[in-house]
């Protein structure tokens with residue numbers, strides 16, 4: 001399947017799956033909202049992520065422009081900078097993390113890891129259907145708690161947008177340039193070790 005994107009695919013050191021090479025985090029989005037069946041596929045993909053003790057600590061709060069009141073309530077939780085571009089997107093959601101194991105009520109140190117895996121699956125499923133996802137840490141956890149009645153024991157972990165890549169000219173001036181900056185990563189030599197720490201594997 002050929003995925004449409006205005007970005008060049010990542011310049012990877014070795015070939016990787018097309019979905020991974022083409023995924024990126026746009027800020028300019030079109031206003032179309034994913035259909036319910038498409039959203040179900042994305043959350044279904046997230047649902048099947050592995051997790052410690054199969055605890056499945058991920059929960060989601062989703063708002064779309066179809067419900068402008070809820071969408072504005074979500075938008076008001078973001079930092080000013082994030083809100084400046086997210087206000088022109090179709091869907092704003094939060095991933096909420098259960099902090100304890102269900103089987104014994106003790107703190108689960110792997111909840112964040114599990115939620116990250118679920119988000120990666122959601123992102124790749126979305127990408128495979130032509131949708132992009134942009135994850136954000138720039139929001140107020142307390143505001144999300146208050147605005148959406150998140151119960152004790154659950155922590156708002158990340159905010160995210162789902163939409164179709166849009167025209168960078170619709171972005172505020174200060175964000176236009178960064179939208180097309182080259183995407184970079186640390187080389188494998190710096191991140192994979194063998195036999196001992198800093199002894200590069202590749």
Ligand SMILES: Cc1cc2nc3c(=O)[nH]c(=O)nc-3n(C[C@H](O)[C@H](O)[C@H](O)COP(=O)(O)O)c2cc1C
Pocket residue numbers: 023024025026082134135136137138139158183
């Ligand atoms: C946990 C997390 C928090 C992030 N927070 C923000 C954010 O607050 N605002 C933003 O514009 N992008 C945010 N990003 C997006 C990253 O900046 C982006 O993924 C990174 O620069 C790599 O670019 P790429 O996703 O296009 O490969 C966040 C990503 C992650 C995973």
